[in-house]
Every structure is written in structure tokens, then in C-alpha cells.
Amino acid sequence: MNDPLKQFSILKSEKLTQGERDAMRAKLLTQMDTYSRAHMQHARSSTFGGVLYRYKRGFGFALASVLAVSTGASYAAASALPGDMLYPVKIHVNERIEGAVAINPKASAEFAQKQISRRAFEAEVLAKEDRLDDVKKDQLREGTKMHIDAYTQARAKIERKGEREKVEELESKMRRTIKDHERAFSDMGVVAIVSTSTEDGDDDTPSLEGLRGQRSEFFIRPTPNKDTRFSSSTLNNMNREEIGRPSRLNNEERLRRENRQRENEIKEIIPAKISPVSRGDEEEEEAQADGVQN
Amino acid sequence: MADKDAFIAVYDTQADALFRFALFGVGDRELAKDLVSETFAKVWEYITKGNKTENMKALCYRTLRNLIVDHYRKHKSGSLDGLLEAGFDPIGEDGMDRVENEEDKAMLRRAIGTLPAAIREVVVLRYIEEYSPKEISELLHISQSLVSVRLFRATQLLKKTLHA
Numbered sequence: 109m110n111d112p113l114k115q116f117s118i119l120k121s122e123k124l125t126q127g128e129r130d131a132m133r134a135k136l137l138t139q140m141d142t143y144s145r146a147h148m149q150h151a152r153s154s155t156f157g158g159v160l161y162r163y164k165r166g167f168g169f170a171l172a173s174v175l176a177v178s179t180g181a182s183y184a185a186a187s188a189l190p191g192d193m194l195y196p197v198k199i200h201v202n203e204r205i206e207g208a209v210a211i212n213p214k215a216s217a218e219f220a221q222k223q224i225s226r227r228a229f230e231a232e233v234l235a236k237e238d239r240l241d242d243v244k245k246d247q248l249r250e251g252t253k254m255h256i257d258a259y260t261q262a263r264a265k266i267e268r269k270g271e272r273e274k275v276e277e278l279e280s281k282m283r284r285t286i287k288d289h290e291r292a293f294s295d296m297g298v299v300a301i302v303s304t305s306t307e308d309g310d311d312d313t314p315s316l317e318g319l320r321g322q323r324s325e326f327f328i329r330p331t332p333n334k335d336t337r338f339s340s341s342t343l344n345n346m347n348r349e350e351i352g353r354p355s356r357l358n359n360e361e362r363l364r365r366e367n368r369q370r371e372n373e374i375k376e377i378i379p380a381k382i383s384p385v386s387r388g389d390e391e392e393e394e395a396q397a398d399g400v401q402n
Numbered sequence: 403m404a405d406k407d408a409f410i411a412v413y414d415t416q417a418d419a420l421f422r423f424a425l426f427g428v429g430d431r432e433l434a435k436d437l438v439s440e441t442f443a444k445v446w447e448y449i450t451k452g453n454k455t456e457n458m459k460a461l462c463y464r465t466l467r468n469l470i471v472d473h474y475r476k477h478k479s480g481s482l483d484g485l486l487e488a489g490f491d492p493i494g495e496d497g498m499d500r501v502e503n504e505e506d507k508a509m510l511r512r513a514i515g516t517l518p519a520a521i522r523e524v525v526v527l528r529y530i531e532e533y534s535p536k537e538i539s540e541l542l543h544i545s546q547s548l549v550s551v552r553l554f555r556a557t558q559l560l561k562k563t564l565h566a
Contacts, residue, residue, distance in 0.1 A: 116529035
């Protein structure tokens, strides 16, 4: 053989397995959809023409108003709520500009947290004013879902870098957010779960590699009152509570019931979703297996 | 707007080649998969923002190459030298080799592992992916003469290794 290096071509047989290729493909498609959706929203709103386009559909008069006060619209939109004329400006212009400076994973995660908190706050204000109807719930839930995805992705990037302190800091903030807005999340159909670690490490909570009990998990219901992941008994309880009950009466009792439901949901969801076997446990099992073989 | 189907077609045709490039770059199958996955996500993000590229394949390779470099910068303990000391074997014991020339392949993998990173990537593209030096220069954004120099060095180094 003239060139002995040509024999390296046999290494071309090193390939992804079909399963690996399919899994990567599915993951890529999800990432593409998520990014494209976010980018399209940004593109529609990042130019003034895009904003005009949004307004011209059914908001002709509003368009004129926005034009007239265009310089102050962005400022005025800051406190807008779903259903308000300036709310699209708030989420598609103001917040996009704000998010554009989040150029590293930690900044992205923090911005996403802020957005999750904002959507929850908007739900709370609307509920207080008795304006939180199903359309607005859907809108807020979709917005929250997008930011949850962004947060999860940014957190995963930080995890991959092994920056444990940053993850802990983020999760600490997220726990506070979930605690502060648990009612709003419930109204929107977002099930937020905070895992808590135990000192002896004997837990079945989701764990990062080498980082126990620091992960917050979110589950989005297709609609506020439907989620096939919950047991039928939980669903029945939820439906009984929702149907015919004056929503503003006896809030404390309702909150207590929701907390109890959430605890039950956590027990149902976590064992099925997360393997409780940690890295340490695996090593121990391997050692035991070796012992058996020997 | 970026063409999703066209991009997935790029994935379908290039995933294995990029995987090999990453595999021989980092010597770890799982890490190689993560890096390839991240490569495609980053490239999609890039083109969705409206950026144009004349050579999608080259963009993928350069992105992956940068990620491999980033990996070594962030994980100093996992240097290439460390890989060699540990016995570079990107496939591992659960390998998928079920062919008669398995021993030859193992020997070649070890030989590739002895090469410096810059030379190794050129060897992978030239002798495994079978690109011409000109194509390699386009893929890696380096001059064609540099590709030739690296291939020449690779030939010298590998002849020694393979005939040792």
C-alpha cells in the first residue's frame, strides 16, 4: 500500500447507533421548534413594522393611538396585563430588548426566572381584579412555558459546565419564586415542584450529578384543569373543587387543599419520572454485584 | 426563515461524520454525542437569526471544533495528554466492533490517539472522511498548505507508531 494511512478509512464504521441517532434527532427537532418559536415572536416584534402588523388585526383604533404615543408606548406598556392594548408591546418589545443582554447561560436563566415571576404576578393581579379568564390563563401559561423551557435549557448548560454554585443560586431563587406564586401557577395550570434534600441523602428527589435536591421541576397541564399525568382521584378532586365553587370564597381552605393535592401529585410523579438511584448507589450496587460474582 | 427540513437533512447526512470527528477529538462517546447535539443546536440558532452561510457542512465542523476546544479549556484535567496516558479508546469495551479486523481498528484508534489534536482532526477528515486537502481547508478554515503540512507530519508520526 503506497499510503499506509489509507487503512484509517476502516474507522468510518464508527457510527451512532440508530437509537442514538433517532434520540439526537428528536432532541434537535424540539430545540429547533423552541428556538424558532421564540425567534418568530422576536422577529414579529423587533421591528416597528412588526408591532404595527400585530396591531392592525382588529386594533385599528389602537394602532392610531400607539402611533400617536409611540415614544411613550414602551414605558406605558411596562405595567400592561394580558388583554390590555399595550401588553404585546410589553412582552414582544420591552422584554425582548431586556432579554437581549442576557448573553451567557446564567444571565439567560436569571432572565427566564424573572419572566416566570412576571407572568405569575400578572396572573395574581388579574385574579385579584376578577379578570383572569380562560383565554388569559392560556396566554399566561404559554408564556410561562416558554420561559420555563429557556430556564431549563440555560440551567442544563450551567450543569454541563459543572458550575454547581451557580445552579444552587438559581435554584434557591426559583424556590422562592415558586413559593411566592404558587397560587398563580396553579391558576395558570403550571404544576411547580420544589424538591428538598434530606441530610442523610436518603431521598427520592430529582438530583443533578453530585447535587442533591436542588432541582425545581415544572409540569404544564394541557389545559388548566386537565392533565393525564395525574391520577383519576386527583382529577376528580380538582374538578369537584373547580365546579360551582365561588372562586373568591374561602381562599385559605382552597389553598390548603391545593397544597395537599400538590403533595400527592409530587408523590405520584417523581417516582415514575426520576430514577431514585444516585451515582453513589450505582457504585454500591456494582460493588455488591462484584461480591456476588466473586 | 431557516428551512427546517433542509437543516434536518443536513443532520441526517452529517451526524455520523461529525460524531466521528468529535469522538476522535475527545475520546468519549457520550461527550461526543453531547457535543454534536450542541453543534446542531448552535448552528440552527445561528441561521435562524438570519445569518447566511455558503457552506453548512463547514459551519458545522467549525462549530464542533470550537466546542471541542472549549471543552478542553474548561476541563484542564481532561487534556489530550491525559487521554493518551489513559489509553485513548473512544469506543470502549462495549464497542460495536464485530468484524474480523477488530484488532486492526483498535490499533488504528490508538495510533490516532497519539497524534496532537490539530494533526488528528486533519487525519480524521482526510483518511476517515476522505475529504481532499482543499475541502479540509474549507471545512476548518485553515490554509491548504497548512493542511498538507499537517498531513505530512501525520504520515511521519503514524508510520513510526504503526511500525513500532
